[in-house]
Amino acid sequence: MEKERISQHASVLAVHERILADGMDNIWARYESQGLGAPDKRCPFCMGGVRCDLCSNGPCRADAAKDKKGVCGITADGMAMRMMLLRNVMGASTYHYHTEQTIKTLRATAEGTTPFSIAEPEKLRRFAGRLGLALPPSMAQCASDLCDFAEEDFNRKADEPSRIVAALAPQERQDLWRRQDIFPGGIYGEMLRATSSCLTNVDGNYVSLALKAMRLGVAMAYQSQIVNEFCQDILFGIPRPHPMRVDLGVLDPDYVNVVPNGHEPFLGFAMVQLARRPEWQDRAKAAGAKGLRIIASIETGQEMIQRWPMDEVFHGFTGNWLMQEAVLASGCVDLFACDMNCCMPIDPLYAERYRFRLIPVSDLVSFEEVSERINYEPSKAAQQAAELLNMAVENFSGRRAAIEPVRNLPVREAVVGFSTESILDALGGTLDPLIEALKKGAIRGLAGLVSCTTLRDTGQDVHTVRVAKELIKRDILVLSMGCGNAAMQLAGLCSPEAKEFAGAGLKGLCEALGTPPVLSYGTCTDTGRIADLIAAVSSALGGVAVPDLPLAAVAPEYMEQKATIDAVFALAFGLYTYVNPVPTVTGAPRLVKLLTEDCPSVTGGILNVETDAVRAVEAIAAHIEAKRKALGI
Secondary structure (H helix, E strand, O other): OOHHHHEOOHHHHHHHHHHHHOOOOOHHHHHHHOOOOOOOOOOHHHHOOOEEOOOOOOOEEOEHHHOEOOOOOOOHHHHHHHHHHHHHHHHHHHHHHHHHHHHHHHHHHHOOOOOOOOOOHHHHHHHHHHOOOOOOOOHHHHHHHHHHHHHHHHOOOOOOOOHHHHHHOOHHHHHHHHHOOOOOOOHHHHHHHHHHHOOOOOOOOHHHHHHHHHHHHHHHHHHHHHHHHHHHHHHHOOOOOEEEEEOHHHOOOOOEEEEEEEOOOHHHHHHHHHHOOHHHHHHHHHOOOOOEEEEEEHHHHHHHHHHOOOOOOEEEEOOOHHHHHHHHHOOOOOEEEEOOOOOOOOHHHHHHHHOOEEEEOOOOOOOOOOOOOOOOOHHHHHHHHHHHHHHHHHHHHHHHHHOOOOOOOOOEEEEEOOOHHHHHHHOOOOOHHHHHHHHHOOOOEEEEEEOOOOOOOOOEOHHHHHHHHHHHHOOEEEEEEOHHHHHHHHOOOOOHHHHHHOOHHHHHHHHHHOOOOEEEOOOHHHHHHHHHHHHHHHHHOOOOOHHHOOEEEEEOOOOOHHHHHHHHHHHHHOOEEEEOOOOOOOOOHHHHHHHHHHHHHHOOOEEEEOOOHHHHHHHHHHHHHHHHHHHOO
16 A cells, blocks of 8 residues: 555654564555455445345345345335444444443542542532532532432433433524434433334334434433543543643653553543652663653543643653554553553554553453453552553563664644633633634634544545645634544644644634644544534524534544444534545435435534545535525624
């Protein structure tokens, strides 16, 4: 594969050469081998979403043009939407697993059994107040009451309306969702309802299945994502802007390097707290290292770097999931702690070759031929963090003697830590300056870049960076989340100097506020947080309905099941939603029409797919300009 099909980032290209020289199995070779004569060419039925193997009569293939149905009689449209809904259930359940771990951690912290504390008591009280809870004077009691309320709401039946959604969602969205029967109950009830609907011979109606997906998406965004991120803020701090070292150059082989990886930051934060103590630095030095460092990675890393500033111990951030093999093949890692999501099944092969300890720290994660594990328990977090650090220190001398590391890899600084609160702080405590910039046209609109990273059609992050540059060139302010956020950070777009890529209006705003044109806003779980920000913008503009705002959701390189439910929620929320690569529904023409043409009359949302970055952004900009004109701004 050509360099541009490998990665956007020079650091990954450099380590890729090492991976090839070492003869290692790698993601790029595996991707290429899946193609039918070309890397991106796959089975046409699978690419069209019209293949099903849910029952023993299959696998079945459907062909809408020939009116060819599955054995049960399901149409191509029903087959494609049913598979999409099942992917959405997986995405929702994984998001909610993280949320449950956060609630457990907050409850245990309130009980005084974790190494953590209530870092943001005011946010705790503010969030509890928004949910309609009484506010006892004790922070511990307030946190406990919040956990009780959340868990009760999670467990409502599907026909029992969610109190969390009722408390947090814009009223005009709630009214629409009720009219369309997509106002959800509890997240568990919605997952039960959605999964049961996908059984053979239950629901084969693509419209019904699409509405159930939207209903599940609304439940997930408010009950899973917003509750998760707000409670993590309460525990570990509200994200506020600060510089952070990023890219593979943060890995120095002469240090003990511990890399927490995945989506949950709990043990990562616990290890940073311990590693900052002099006795742990002394242990590392006694083993022959210059010191002990915690290096953040993937979405666990984003959760950490958005909230805590860097220092010589919490040293920096590597990047997103597609560079995982490059991180491991650098020869600099001593311990790779794998929590739920985005730890690759190939990792044991790399652990053996590059001499690091591979330790699952979630009961969800398992590798072939890896028996060691430490399943995270909030009340044991300090003890578990110490066990992990000990393993890393013990590993150092063997790794350093056996493995020649890759040195002098790129490193840069990005500004991270933007949140609704920190954006308000930067604007003087009110959205008025942002609203004025929108009204005067200094910025034409806002884009929430909520993206993964994938090898489909382009190399890692290549398309994402192209799309972001085209957006800011057109004076569209970008808020970046997910693995796509790492793409922005490593490409320099989250640095103040990136204002030179922006149009004159956005550049002027960046100069006035001292901010980059791409605001590093968090992880994939922050989709709900940005919905809350959009609600605030709607209110500040006088109650403008969400579909009428000059906004877009942008996923230039979505990859997995969590991303698909994010997109479905964006459509239910009423947003113009751009996704790439083309989703696997093209074999379902009526479903394609529902999603791309009919959805505006259902929720106000619009789905657009386009593989060319310039044409994609031209369409986004045209949508934004149409909304500005309708609003008279």
